[in-house]
Amino acid sequence: MAAISAAQVKELRLKTDAPMMECKKALTEAEGDMAKAEEILRVKLGNKASKAAARIAAEGVVVVYVSHDRKLGAILEVNSETDFVAKNPEFLKMAHDSVKLVAEKNPATVEELLALPLDGTTVDGVRTGLVGKIGENMTFRRFQRIEAKGELSHYVHGSRIGVIVDLVGGDHELAHDIAMHIAASKPKAIDETGIDPALIDSERRIAIEKAREAGKPEQMLERIAEGSVKKFLKEVTLVNQPFVKDDKKTINDLLKAAKAEVATYVLYVVGEGLEKKSNDFAAEVAAQAAAAKQA
Template structure:
């Protein structure tokens, strides 16, 4: 069996917010398998064990750009080491200019975007120049370019920490913005149940089965209970199944809202700054000193 190290326990605790000893027991039971240990904690502790899964662990901004006709758009995440730099005007200009280049030039990936002409050089030379000027690393992390089936609406929230693009067919700009705002607030994982990864569904099913067994439910009922749990999960994580955040009756789903307006969502993209990135920790005094030094440059 794999050795359960302190760093493994720490990683699981940061992902789940579960008590340290519970994390160690789960890792031991899972023979060091991190994903399996997280499942074990979810069975024992419920949704509390995924509390930390959406924590943001890096700085930077999400920016969008949309063509004048609303048919082409881009969403881009650009990262920095500190929030101080994420508010720098030159950094924000690089982000905005890069997003517009994605719309105009359709680069295949970040490397191709970095090679595009910008100012007196390229996107990469501008980035490298800012790194030298500010003294902090920054990177163009990811982007999506949308060639819309309908028209694109966007929404930026939380000081550019969350960004959304929605390709809406039918409806109007107000509806598109409402849908984009809903996505930013509710963070669906997929448009509908057919687009939810099978492994996510199977994980929910396994957890539901184990929780039902631990609760002493009759074996004959367990599959039915698990199916009910999966269906509830799909409503919670799919855009069409979610209740609209502005629904006056607290019941209208996005699917019902779209139907009432004769519209449909062809696709959407949601970016949250730092999603999946582990941020290095630094003491507060050192960070303030670094910011002060950058401000004097």
């Protein structure tokens, strides 16, 4: 049996918010497989075990650019080490200038974006200059460019959550409402066809194991699992979610009434999937003291 390290236990705890001993037991049962261990915890602890997975860990901003004719847009995430730098005017200018370059120059990768001309140097030159001036690392993490099939709208919540939506039909008010809804409800896809089959399989397995542990008859397990999967798909697909401004209507109801459809959308949350560096203050002091003795 593979040995379970403290780092693995810590990683699973950060993902699930489950007690340390439960994390260790789950990892042992899963023989070190992180994804399987997370499933085991969800069976034992319910959805509570996955709440921490969406916690924002890194600092930075999400910025959006939409052209005047609403036909071209881009969304970009730039990370910093602290929230203080994320509010710095020069950092924000760099991010806004860069997202416009994404839309206009269409770089294929972050490396290509960093090589584009900006302010007499390159995007990376501006970034490097700010790193030297402020003394804190900054990284360009990800971006996406959209050429609209309909018209683009966007919503940015506090610079940490950004959404850009391509709506075919309807009007700008509806597009903005849907962008705001996406920021609040964080759907995983427009409809069921956009959901990763692996996620559906995982939900089905979890439902079966929970039903089995609850003592349900074996012949009922598949039916129970199908019900759970349907509920899951309603919760995570945009068109099936209750509208945040009026939960008596779904997004699909709004779209049908306006004879509109969402062609695509992009949702970025700052630091999603990243873990903020955790400084051990005591260890840092001890290291400084040791260095002072050797000097």
